[in-house]
Amino acid sequence: xxxxxxxxxxxxxxxxxxxxxxxxxxxxxxxxxxxxxxxxxxxxxxxxxxxxxxxxxxxxxxxxxxxxxxxxxxxxxxxxxxxxxxxxxxxxxxxxxxxxxxxxxxxxxxxxxxxxxxxxxxxxxxxxxxxxxxxxxxxxxxxxxxxxxxxxxxxxxxxxxxxx
Numbered sequence: 001x002x003x004x005x006x007x008x009x010x011x012x013x014x015x016x017x018x019x020x021x022x023x024x025x026x027x028x029x030x031x032x033x034x035x036x037x038x039x040x041x042x043x044x045x046x047x048x049x050x051x052x053x054x055x056x057x058x059x060x061x062x063x064x065x066x067x068x069x070x071x072x073x074x075x076x077x078x079x080x081x082x083x084x085x086x087x088x089x090x091x092x093x094x095x096x097x098x099x100x101x102x103x104x105x106x107x108x109x110x111x112x113x114x115x116x117x118x119x120x121x122x123x124x125x126x127x128x129x130x131x132x133x134x135x136x137x138x139x140x141x142x143x144x145x146x147x148x149x150x151x152x153x154x155x156x157x158x159x160x161x162x163x164x
Contacts (some may be wrong), residue, residue, distance in 0.1 A: 030112040034115055036116075037140055041138070048121075050097060052094070056090065065077070067148070073089055082147075084113060097124070098124060098125050099123045099124050100122065100130060101122055102119055105119045136151075
């Protein structure tokens with residue numbers, strides 16, 4: 001093989017290897033958190049659509065913060081109680097046959113650990129048609145979700161008071 005061919009082969013091999021090296025470099029922590037939160041949002045949305053929240057629940061830490069603005073779950077709960085509140089809330093929606101479609105997020109914001117999704121939702125909530133403007137925030141710890149906070153507006157007042 002000529003020296004020129006060897007040099008070209010070596011250059012191509014070096015470029016190919018550097019591409020492989022670049023693809024195996026660590027993803028920045030804030031991007032990993034965003035990817036984890038995106039998977040959680042998708043699993044949460046799928047849970048609302050199908051009633052199967054188990055893939056979402058599998059992403060949660062046992063030491064969990066749950067925050068909700070209204071109804072029987074109003075407040076901020078931490079640790080095992082926070083985790084259990086989240087489990088009970090989503091399983092309750094599933095058991096009651098409440099189904100929502102969470103639309104593609106209008107905005108996704110992040111400070112590196114907390115990732116916030118703003119989106120529209122619609123569907124059936126109890127005996128009522130539901131249409132809402134929602135914001136949920138996930139805290140990410142490692143590759144798990146360690147907190148859930150929800151806020152919403154533009155919702156029928158009867159739904160906010162727990163009417164079903």
